[in-house]
Amino acid sequence: MMNCKRATELLSEKLDRPLSTKEKVALGIHTTMCVSCRLFSQQMQGLRDLSKFYVKGNGEETNNDEKK
Amino acid sequence: MLDAHSSSNTDGKESAAMFHDAVFMEDLRMQMIKFAQLQVRDSQLAEDAVQEAIISAYQNIEKFGRQSAFKTWVFSILKNKLIDLLRKEKRYTAASELEEGANLNGDELIDVLFKKNGHWQKSERPQKWDQPEHGVENNHFWRVFDACLNALPEKYSRLFMMREFLEMETPEICHNEELTVSNLNVILYRARLRLRECLEDNWYQAEKSK
Ligand SMILES: [Zn+2]
Numbered sequence: 341m342m343n344c345k346r347a348t349e350l351l352s353e354k355l356d357r358p359l360s361t362k363e364k365v366a367l368g369i370h371t372t373m374c375v376s377c378r379l380f381s382q383q384m385q386g387l388r389d390l391s392k393f394y395v396k397g398n399g400e401e402t403n404n405d406e407k408k
Numbered sequence: 409m410l411d412a413h414s415s416s417n418t419d420g421k422e423s424a425a426m427f428h429d430a431v432f433m434e435d436l437r438m439q440m441i442k443f444a445q446l447q448v449r450d451s452q453l454a455e456d457a458v459q460e461a462i463i464s465a466y467q468n469i470e471k472f473g474r475q476s477a478f479k480t481w482v483f484s485i486l487k488n489k490l491i492d493l494l495r496k497e498k499r500y501t502a503a504s505e506l507e508e509g510a511n512l513n514g515d516e517l518i519d520v521l522f523k524k525n526g527h528w529q530k531s532e533r534p535q536k537w538d539q540p541e542h543g544v545e546n547n548h549f550w551r552v553f554d555a556c557l558n559a560l561p562e563k564y565s566r567l568f569m570m571r572e573f574l575e576m577e578t579p580e581i582c583h584n585e586e587l588t589v590s591n592l593n594v595i596l597y598r599a600r601l602r603l604r605e606c607l608e609d610n611w612y613q614a615e616k617s618k
């Protein structure tokens with residue numbers, strides 16, 4: 341069975357490339373049985389969501405018009 | 409260098425014409441400002457860096473030629489300016505103030521997180537992150553996030569920002585940065601692993617233990 345280290349690699353790569361069917365199946369089996377990697381998976385998506393929010397929120401902070 | 413008005417700068421002349429295409433330049437400038445502001449949050453500093461990069465590109469147009477794309481080239485000038493800026497200004501929480509765990513490099517961190525058999529060390533197992541109610545609304549959270557981002561090796565944070573902030577596709581990043589896809593996958597994996605670890609140590613766990 342796939343170990344956690346490999347599973348976390350794939351959970352990161354999943355954000356950057358489509359996984360093969362074989363990878364998806366192996367990863368699916370692993371995450372079904374492994375709570376830690378399931379949480380890791382949510383955190384990877386969390387990082388992506390946070391990044392989106394970071395960029396969006398960035399525009400609101402830019403009112404430094406005083407010094408020109 | 410100033411006397412180098414050789415005969416072989418026709419590429420430069422063609423590219424110089426781009427500086428006079430107002431729509432193209434304004435579009436490029438806006439993209440550059442967006443990119444700069446991601447990394448230098450003082451908008452005036454960011455705009456100054458963009459201005460300097462455009463001027464520098466204009467003055468050095470004869471050096472541009474064989475490179476793949478004009479835009480890539482101008483951005484690479486901007487990136488160097490931003491890196492200089494970031495080196496000069498110490499902003500937000502200094503990286504040194506963060507928990508030790510965040511300072512391990514990719515390989516070491518992997519050894520800390522996983523046992524020999526590749527399964528999670530018990531103490532390092534991911535915890536549930538409570539968000540967004542504790543996170544995104546909170547200024548302190550974003551300072552920690554910034555500090556964690558800054559604590560990444562420069563290469564990691566740049567590539568992470570390209571992928572996650574600018575939402576560039578991986579082939580484009582690989583092309584621009586002259587990386588193989590598997591190289592990039594490894595770097596992004598390590599960047600995310602460290603960022604995750606840093607946020608968990610300095611925010612999510614810290615919040616819980618309050
Ligand atoms: Zn696992």
